[in-house]
Amino acid sequence: MLDGSGELLANLKLMRNADKKIALDEAGNQIMLTSPEGVFVHEKNRELYIADTGAQWILVLDLDTYALKRMITQPENLTGATQFKPSKLAVDLADRIYVIVQSSYEGIIELTADGSFSGYYGVNTPRVSLIDYFWKSLASDEQKEQMSKTYAPAFNNIALDGEGFIMAVTYDTSAEDMVFRLNSNGKNVLREEGSSVVIGELWNLHSDDKGSRCYYNGRWDDALVHFEQAVKLNVNYDVAYSGIGKNYLMKSEYKKAMEYFKLGQNRIFYSKAYNGYRSEMLEKYFPVVMIIFTLLISWMIFTEIRYHRKGGKKA
Numbered sequence: 001m002l003d004g005s006g007e008l009l010a011n012l013k014l015m016r017n018a019d020k021k022i023a024l025d026e027a028g029n030q031i032m033l034t035s036p037e038g039v040f041v042h043e044k045n046r047e048l049y050i051a052d053t054g055a056q057w058i059l060v061l062d063l064d065t066y067a068l069k070r071m072i073t074q075p076e077n078l079t080g081a082t083q084f085k086p087s088k089l090a091v092d093l094a095d096r097i098y099v100i101v102q103s104s105y106e107g108i109i110e111l112t113a114d115g116s117f118s119g120y121y122g123v124n125t126p127r128v129s130l131i132d133y134f135w136k137s138l139a140s141d142e143q144k145e146q147m148s149k150t151y152a153p154a155f156n157n158i159a160l161d162g163e164g165f166i167m168a169v170t171y172d173t174s175a176e177d178m179v180f181r182l183n184s185n186g187k188n189v190l191r192e193e194g195s196s197v198v199i200g201e202l203w204n205l206h207s208d209d210k211g212s213r214c215y216y217n218g219r220w221d222d223a224l225v226h227f228e229q230a231v232k233l234n235v236n237y238d239v240a241y242s243g244i245g246k247n248y249l250m251k252s253e254y255k256k257a258m259e260y261f262k263l264g265q266n267r268i269f270y271s272k273a274y275n276g277y278r279s280e281m282l283e284k285y286f287p288v289v290m291i292i293f294t295l296l297i298s299w300m301i302f303t304e305i306r307y308h309r310k311g312g313k314k315a
Helices: 130-138 141-146 212-216 220-233 238-250 254-263 267-314
Strands: 036-042 047-052 057-062 068-072 086-091 097-101 108-111 117-121 157-160 166-169 179-182
Touching: 047 086, 057 086, 086 157, 097 157, 220 238, 238 254, 238 267, 254 267
Parallel strands: 036 086
Antiparallel strands: 036 047, 047 057, 057 068, 086 097, 097 108, 108 117, 157 166, 166 179
16 A cells, blocks of 8 residues: 555555454455455545455455455355456445456446445447348347357446546447446446547557646646647547647637637537637727717717707797
8 A cells, every 4th residue: 555655554465353463254264365456445434445356355444554344255146147256346425336347248246335236237338240230130040049149348447536426447349438437327428529439548549648748737838739749640639629729728819729629629618718708809899889889879869859959940
């Protein structure tokens, strides 16, 4: 365990209980980590969850003392063909435990706080080949049994976002989606804006850093250079156009920012730039508009007075 600065806090392998004695399982064996693959800090209950894949259990530790509080093994009511080999996990504010197990095509396992099985959550839909669909539609029942089955791709990692939604990813190329934002019903509600498909860490797919590091550190001019180089290499690169637009937005050059946000199909930031541009135009032309408005009102009053005076003389 490391702190935020990388300093060692604890070296966890052999588990101990609250009395600092070596923790034992039901068979009297020492409880130790074998091949853990995932951890999760549950701040609400001050607990540390460790997914020990090799031992096929989840260990729950006190976050302050690292004492073992409880173990979660394979639930007795677990259904399906999935083996309980927890790899990654997350715990929400209602203490529901979401577990990704190795090579599971049935979805994320949802457990109650005491470790009971609640069901599968957020099934990953596979991409169906039109060619395979065509041949299966023509095949007999015997031929269909011999054909390879299409399984749902497995999830690879899981986390919670700031609003309590479950975020999950997969790197299986047969998956229809690569990044998921799952609501309480397990439905993917991730909004994909622009023409680029959300596939995770986009910066790993390009030689240039999309100028993001420079922008993050406030080096806007340097970021602008990187983004402009990126759009020269790829004119359909939405992220770079949005990056250029953000630079102009930070400099209050709203009209230019609107142009690049439009190219990047970034509606949210386009609206921000438009609001800034509208305010700028109102501030710039407000005196002129008020002068014209005042002259117009004055002219109307003058014509009304002159009309009535002429009418009075005629009478």
